[in-house]
Structure formats: structure tokens, C-alpha cells
Amino acid sequence: MANRPLAEAKCLPAALGLGGLAAVLALTEMLIRLGWVNRFIVPLPSEVFVSFERIILEENVLSRFLATAGEALAAAFLVSLTGVALGAFLHRHRLLRRACESWVAGLAAAPLVLLYPLFLVIFGRNALTIVMIGFVSGLPPAILKTVEGFAGTPKVLLDVGRSFSLSPSQLFWKIAFPSALPVIFVGVRLGLMFSLINIVGVEFLINFGGLGQLVNELAERYDLAAMYAAICFVILVSVFFFIASEKLERWLLRSA
Amino acid sequence: MTSGCPALGVGLLRLAILGTILLLWEALARSGLLFRDVVPSLAKIALALGHLGTDPDFYRNLRGTAAEVGVSLAIGGSIGVAAGLLLGGSRLLGKAFEPYIHYLGPTPKIIFFPVMIMWFGIGPGSKIAMGALSCFFPVALITAAGMRQIDEVLIRVGRSFRARPWQMATKIYFPAMRYPLLNGLRLGFGVAVIGVLLAETKMSNQGLGFMVMQSYSQFDMPGMYALLLVVFALAILVNATISRLGGLDSTQH
Amino acid sequence: MTGGSAGEDGSTVEAAGGTPVLRVENIVKRFVTDSATVTAVDHVSFTVAQGEVLSIIGPSGCGKSTLFNVIGGLAEADEGRVVVEGRLMSGPDPAIGMVFQEESTFPWRTVGDNVAFALEVAGMARAERTKRVRHYLELVGLKGFEQHHPAQLSGGMRQRVAIARTLAFGPKVLLMDEPFAALDEQTRLLLGDKVLQIQQELAQTTLLITHSIAEAVQLSDRVLVMTYRPGRVKRIVDIKLPRPRTAEIIGSKDFGLYVAEIWSDLRGEASLGMKDAEAHLPQAE
Numbered sequence: 001m002a003n004r005p006l007a008e009a010k011c012l013p014a015a016l017g018l019g020g021l022a023a024v025l026a027l028t029e030m031l032i033r034l035g036w037v038n039r040f041i042v043p044l045p046s047e048v049f050v051s052f053e054r055i056i057l058e059e060n061v062l063s064r065f066l067a068t069a070g071e072a073l074a075a076a077f078l079v080s081l082t083g084v085a086l087g088a089f090l091h092r093h094r095l096l097r098r099a100c101e102s103w104v105a106g107l108a109a110a111p112l113v114l115l116y117p118l119f120l121v122i123f124g125r126n127a128l129t130i131v132m133i134g135f136v137s138g139l140p141p142a143i144l145k146t147v148e149g150f151a152g153t154p155k156v157l158l159d160v161g162r163s164f165s166l167s168p169s170q171l172f173w174k175i176a177f178p179s180a181l182p183v184i185f186v187g188v189r190l191g192l193m194f195s196l197i198n199i200v201g202v203e204f205l206i207n208f209g210g211l212g213q214l215v216n217e218l219a220e221r222y223d224l225a226a227m228y229a230a231i232c233f234v235i236l237v238s239v240f241f242f243i244a245s246e247k248l249e250r251w252l253l254r255s256a
Numbered sequence: 257m258t259s260g261c262p263a264l265g266v267g268l269l270r271l272a273i274l275g276t277i278l279l280l281w282e283a284l285a286r287s288g289l290l291f292r293d294v295v296p297s298l299a300k301i302a303l304a305l306g307h308l309g310t311d312p313d314f315y316r317n318l319r320g321t322a323a324e325v326g327v328s329l330a331i332g333g334s335i336g337v338a339a340g341l342l343l344g345g346s347r348l349l350g351k352a353f354e355p356y357i358h359y360l361g362p363t364p365k366i367i368f369f370p371v372m373i374m375w376f377g378i379g380p381g382s383k384i385a386m387g388a389l390s391c392f393f394p395v396a397l398i399t400a401a402g403m404r405q406i407d408e409v410l411i412r413v414g415r416s417f418r419a420r421p422w423q424m425a426t427k428i429y430f431p432a433m434r435y436p437l438l439n440g441l442r443l444g445f446g447v448a449v450i451g452v453l454l455a456e457t458k459m460s461n462q463g464l465g466f467m468v469m470q471s472y473s474q475f476d477m478p479g480m481y482a483l484l485l486v487v488f489a490l491a492i493l494v495n496a497t498i499s500r501l502g503g504l505d506s507t508q509h
Numbered sequence: 510m511t512g513g514s515a516g517e518d519g520s521t522v523e524a525a526g527g528t529p530v531l532r533v534e535n536i537v538k539r540f541v542t543d544s545a546t547v548t549a550v551d552h553v554s555f556t557v558a559q560g561e562v563l564s565i566i567g568p569s570g571c572g573k574s575t576l577f578n579v580i581g582g583l584a585e586a587d588e589g590r591v592v593v594e595g596r597l598m599s600g601p602d603p604a605i606g607m608v609f610q611e612e613s614t615f616p617w618r619t620v621g622d623n624v625a626f627a628l629e630v631a632g633m634a635r636a637e638r639t640k641r642v643r644h645y646l647e648l649v650g651l652k653g654f655e656q657h658h659p660a661q662l663s664g665g666m667r668q669r670v671a672i673a674r675t676l677a678f679g680p681k682v683l684l685m686d687e688p689f690a691a692l693d694e695q696t697r698l699l700l701g702d703k704v705l706q707i708q709q710e711l712a713q714t715t716l717l718i719t720h721s722i723a724e725a726v727q728l729s730d731r732v733l734v735m736t737y738r739p740g741r742v743k744r745i746v747d748i749k750l751p752r753p754r755t756a757e758i759i760g761s762k763d764f765g766l767y768v769a770e771i772w773s774d775l776r777g778e779a780s781l782g783m784k785d786a787e788a789h790l791p792q793a794e
Binding site: 012013014015016017020041042089095096098099100106109110111113114115116118119120122193196197198200201204205212215216219223227228231234235238239242245 | 265266269270273294326348349350351352353355356359360362363364366367368369370374375446449450453454457458463468469471472475477480481485487488491492495496
Binding site for chain 1: 511605613617627630631671678
């Protein structure tokens with residue numbers, strides 16, 4: 001590889017990736033057309049591609065997208081506010097932190113989405129249940145990373161503040177918080193990822209709300225091509241969201 | 257606060273917090289403020305837990321789910337490790353295909369469930385497929401990253417002693433990658449459990465997820481709490497065990 | 510063990526000339542561990558005159574950094590007191606400006622905002638602040654770097670930012686704890702030159718803590734040698750090298766003599782510290 005011209009070496013991987021994807025799709029198309037793969041189990045990729053237009057025009061994708069985005073936004077708001085506040089609180093009270101941090105880590109390892117039937121009973125089959133699932137599943141990483149961020153503040157920076165006679169609240173807002181902010185943001189982003197995954201998942205499971213429900217409905221209608229297209233659409237939306245949040249994080253870290 | 261015996265202080269504080277939560281819970285249960293049985297009394301939950309413990313059905317479903325998770329972890333994990341080694345070992349392949357895995361990783365896998373039902377039926381097959389699909393991504397990504405982060409000097413040392421490929425694998429690569437591999441196993445287990453259980457709640461006639469939905473449809477709230485408590489406890493326990501095995505920090509996420 | 514302040518051979522403990530700006534009187538600092546009470550600093554007294562540079566040198570573990578924290582007000586002494594221009598210090602005080610050994614610039618602030626930090630906290634008006642920041646950045650040779658972030662600078666430049674940040678607040682005494690420790694040898698010499706030049710320009714009373722003999726001799730009017738555990742004043746050496754000094758002075762014969770003299774004082778203390786460290790290593794069975 002090292003001998004290749006630079007420009008070629010740069011595009012080659014991307015070309016190989018896209019080419020590989022195209023090859024898999026073409027192979028699938030061929031196998032189905034040859035009758036080696038049942039077209040009632042796997043629809044033709046070309047049909048799926050055509051169905052994109054259908055789901056966008058006929059299935060209210062925009063309003064579904066907005067419904068999911070609204071739920072995600074509400075959960076994001078709750079996660080960042082509560083997570084950062086609780087994390088800061090745990091950091092300030094060391095004994096409490098030592099008592100609770102491993103509990104929070106345990107919750108982060110528990111399949112919290114499974115609470116959804118419980119939330120269905122408590123909140124009903126509505127957007128609130130979905131938002132609460134998003135909130136609960138995104139909270140532990142936000143708390144953990146906030147605590148980690150504060151704990152990682154270099155002692156010397158706090159000493160600088162103290163040498164300039166800063167008050168405790170100035171120490172917090174001028175030094176500890178900005179110093180912890182990059183790690184806090186990593187935690188919030190992680191939390192939002194979990195929130196979004198579980199929001200779409202629960203939409204699918206309880207057949208309510210936005211994009212997740214779309215997949216479920218199409219599956220129930222047995223509209224194969226459209227269902228595959230809807231799945232691809234959801235994947236595209238989430239991939240777009242993750243790329244955007246990654247870019248945002250990098251930008252924030254650079255300007256931090 | 258730091259004076260005295262801190263370990264004792266932490267223990268006491270934990271007891272105090274737990275006690276407060278339980279007391280508040282019980283008070284809420286008895287107040288009748290919430291809809292009946294949304295917050296059942298502790299006695300009822302304890303009774304339901306005891307009931308679960310003696311219920312042969314529970315053990316049958318637990319075995320079913322555990323088997324599904326185990327098989328899905330074996331399948332998804334080994335494919336993930338293989339893919340990770342391939343991507344981590346070759347710069348070209350890594351650059352070409354890793355972005356896809358990286359961005360597909362954090363997408364809601366459960367929406368593939370209808371596809372999996374069509375491919376593998378409504379039985380355990382589709383649940384295993386969900387679990388395997390879920391755990392493939394983190395395992396592949398962590399393995400690839402682990403392969404790349406091996407200190408290059410170690411590889412040169414191995415080469416300088418003219419280690420054969422098999423020796424390189426068992427004496428250099430594997431030991432150098434044990435932490436990422438275990439961490440992959442831990443994260444893979446976590447998402448496989450979610451994949452399998454969620455699939456079970458959507459459509460199945462066995463497994464713990466099925467039991468949760470059963471208690472939901474019968475409005476058996478104490479039963480549901482008991483089930484969820486057991487599932488969470490088991491998941492946390494397995495996670496902590498893997499962490500301890502590998503000497504990983506369990507608070508690391 | 511009591512009261513014995515310093516100057517066993519009769520060298521000057523009092524500031525050589527001028528009025529003492531900083532008086533450090535009988536500082537004692539003990540640490541309580543599980544098994545014993547360790548005296549880190551034992552009845553240390555000295556003064557620093559207006560415009561003078563005093564270096565404190567000693568082996569690792571002699572309590573230099575403890576002394577730094579006590580004088581700066583970040584730690585409380587068990588006995589003794591610190592007085593600046595007749596005023597008793599209690600806790601951190603604007604009269605003493607600290608420069609730390611570790612990387613201490615705020616990575617989320619620009620260079621300019623770093624230097625403005627203390628002024629901003631003290632509530633100085635923006636226009637005045639900007640003027641001061643520009644002045645002190647120029648003084649440390651970082652003109653034009655206001656908008657850069659610390660991550661874009663070299664280690665030596667970042668340490669200059671930290672020094673400018675402290676100087677901008679106008680301390681009576683500049684207190685530095687091994688400010689060049691994290692830098693390479695050449696940068697260290699050049700930065701030493703820069704600090705000397707600034708110190709002369711501002712006639713800044715300076716207390717420098719270091720473990721480098723060459724650095725102490727290069728920069729100081731007097732060098733205070735500390736003993737290893739408990740940290741006491743072993744002796745104070747007057748450095749009568751001509752000023753203004755530059756790094757070239759390290760080639761001179763007198764420089765070498767001073768270094769040799771201080772090393773002969775320090776050698777025994779340093780080897781004590783090394784033996785101690787070896788004794789505390791966990792032994793293989």
C-alpha cells in the first residue's frame with residue numbers, strides 16, 4: 001500500500017467499501033431473480049429502493065420523523081439536565097459517591113428498556129412512556145461520565161483558582177465545570193444514543209409514535225419491500241444523527 | 257467526613273439510602289395515591305419473588321432465555337471477533353468497512369426483528385438471531401480497536417525471536433488483547449440480553465421476556481416487579497463477573 | 510529540634526540588603542499517617558528582600574512542595590507564620606502569586622483569557638483587562654498569541670502563559686514551584702533567561718523552589734539548602750555572580766564553584782532520600 005500514490009490510497013478504502021456494499025446488493029438481486037432465495041422472504045433490493053419513494057410520499061414519514069425527534073428531544077433534555085445535576089451532586093458529596101457510584105454502574109449494565117411494560121401500566125400507551133424509557137436508559141451513562149469528568153479535573157487547576165482566592169462557587173463554575181465539560185459531553189452524547197435507540201425500539205414494540213411504529217405497521221401489513229425500505233430509512237436517520245453528534249463533539253472538544 | 261472508618265460509613269449510608277427508598281415505596285403503596293397496584297406493597301413483591309423461586313415455569317423460561325443468550329453470544333461473538341481481527345489486521349479493510357459497522361452499531365437493532373422472524377421463524381431462532389446481531393457490532397469494533405492498539409514493539413519482539421504465526425497468535429496477540437476481548441464479551445453480553453429479551457416481549461411463547469408480557473397482560477404488577485428485579489440482578493451479576501474475571505474496572509463504561 | 514532556625518555556619522538568614530518583603534517565620538508542618546506523625550517542614554525561617562530572588566533547593570521529599578503550599582496559603586502550617594510587607598497571611602492572598610510545577614493553563618480558555626483569569630474574577634473592567642493582558646503577554650514574549658489555545662503552544666510557552674497569568678495580578682511576591690520541571694534542558698535554560706529578564710524589569714521579589722542546582726545558581730541572589738526529612742534550613746549560600754545574567758553564565762568558573770559548593774551540601778541529604786526511597790520499595794520475596 002505504501003508505494004501507491006497518495007490520492008489513490010485515500011480513495012481506495014472508500015471505493016472498496018462502497019463497491020463491497022454494491023456487490024452484496026447486486027448478488028442478492030441476482031440470487032433472488034435466479035430463484036435461489038425466496039422473494040417472499042427477501043425482497044429485491046431494486047424493489048426496496050423503489051419503495052423508498054412510496055414510504056416517503058404515502059406514509060407520512062416527515063410527521064413520523066418529527067414525532068420521534070420530539071420524543072428524543074424531550075428525553076435528551078431530561079437526560080442532560082438530570083444526569084449532569086446528579087453527577088455533580090454525587091461528585092460534591094464524596095461519601096454519597098462512594099456509596100452510589102457502583103449502583104449507577106450496575107444500572108448502566110441492566111437492560112433498562114425492559115421496564116417498558118411497567119411504564120405502559122404507569123403512564124399508559126402514549127408518548128410519555130416512550131420519553132420516560134428514553135430518559136431512564138440514557139441517565140446512567142450521563143451520570144457516570146459527569147462524575148468521571150469532575151473527578152478528572154487536575155488538582156493543580158483547582159489550586160490555581162484557590163491561589164487567586166476564588167470562592168467555592170467560582171471554583172466550581174470557572175474551573176471544575178469547564179474542565180469537566182468535554183467528558184460530560186461524551187456522557188450526554190452516550191446517554192442520548194441509548195435514549196434514541198430505545199425510543200425507536202419501544203415505538204416499534206408498543207406500536208405507537210414515530211419511525212419505530214412505521215416498521216411495525218409495514219411488517220403487520222406484510223408489505224415486505226416497504227418494510228425493508230422503512231428499516232433502511234430508520235437506519236439512515238440514526239446514522240445521520242450519530243455522525244452529526246460525533247462532529248459536534250469533535251468541534252466542541254477542539255474549541256474547548 | 258473522611259475521619260473514622262470510611263468503609264463503615266459507606267456501608268451505613270448505603271443501608272440508610274436503601275432503607276429510605278423502601279420506606280418511601282411502602283408509604284406510597286399504602287397511601288393509595290396511585291392507581292391500585294402500580295406501586296404494590298413490599299410484602300406483595302416479596303411474596304411474588306418467593307413465588308417465582310418455587311415456580312418450575314420460571315426456571316424453564318430462565319433456561320430458555322439463558323440458552324438463547326448463550327447461543328447468540330457464541331454466534332454473534334465469534335463472527336464479531338473474526339470480523340474484528342480482519343478489520344484490525346488490515347488497514348485497507350478496516351478503512352473500507354469499519355465505518356459501516358461503526359455507524360450501524362448504535363442503531364436500534366430491534367427493528368430488524370420482523371426480518372429475523374421471516375428468516376428464522378417465530379421460535380428461538382429469531383431471538384438468537386436478534387441477540388447475535390446485537391452483539392456482533394460492539395464485539396467487532398472492540399476487537400478491531402484492540403488489535404490496532406497492540407504495542408508494535410511487542411510484535412517486533414516476537415518477530416525478532418522468530419515466533420511462528422501460531423506462536424505469535426497465542427503468545428503475543430491474544431495475551432495483548434485479553435482486555436479488549438473481555439470488554440467486548442461484557443458489552444456484547446449486555447446488548448445480547450436486550451436483543452433476546454425485547455424480541456421475546458414482542459412475539460414468543462417462552463422465555464423471561466414472554467413472562468414479563470404475561471404478567472403485563474394479566475395485570476400482575478407484583479409478579480412483573482419480581483421478574484424485572486430478577487432479570488436486572490442477573491444481568492448486573494453476569495456483567496460484574498466478567499469484569500472481575502478480567503480485572504476490569506466495573507465502573508468503566 | 511526546637512527553635513533552631515538556620516545558618517549553622519553563620520551565613521545570612523536575613524535578607525542581604527533592602528527591606529524584607531516576605532518573612533517566613535518558624536514554619537512547622539506535620540503529616541499524620543496511619544502509623545506515625547511525619548514532620549515534613551521543621552522550623553523553617555527566612556526572609557526575601559525587595560527585588561531579590563531566593564531559591565530553595567533540596568532533595569526530593571524534603572518538604573519543598575509542602576513549604577510552597579504553606580507559603581502560598583493552600584495548606585495550613587502547624588506552627589509559624591508568613592508575613593508579607595508586615596501583613597500576616599491567612600490563606601491564599603493576592604500579595605503572593607503562585608506558579609505551579611504541573612501544566613496549569615486552562616485548556617478551555619484562550620491564552621489571552623488565561624492571563625485575564627484572575628483579573629476577571631476580581632471584577633476588573635474589560636478594557637483595563639485587555640490592556641494588562643497585552644502588556645504581560647508581551648513581557649513573557651507571547652505577543653500575538655492571545656487568540657491561541659494552550660493546546661496549540663509548546664510546553665515552555667504554556668508555562669510562560671501561567672507566569673504571565675500570575676504576574677498580571679500584580680503579586681508582591683512571585684512564588685514558583687519547580688516551574689521548569691516538565692521542560693527539556695534547553696527550553697529550561699532559555700526560559701530561565703526569560704524569567705530573569707522579567708524579574709529584573711519588574712524588580713519582582715521572587716521565591717523559587719527547585720531541585721536543579723544549576724537553575725538555582727543561574728537565577729538566584731541567594732540559595733537556601735534544605736535538609737532531607739525533616740526539612741530544615743541547612744544553610745544559605747550567597748550567589749555573588751554579576752548581573753544581568755544570561756544562560757551563558759553556566760560556562761563560567763565561578764558558576765561551577767557555586768554548583769560544586771551547593772552539591773557538597775546537598776549530596777548527603779540526597780543520598781539519605783535515595784536510601785529511604787529504596788527501603789520503602791516493596792521487596793520481592
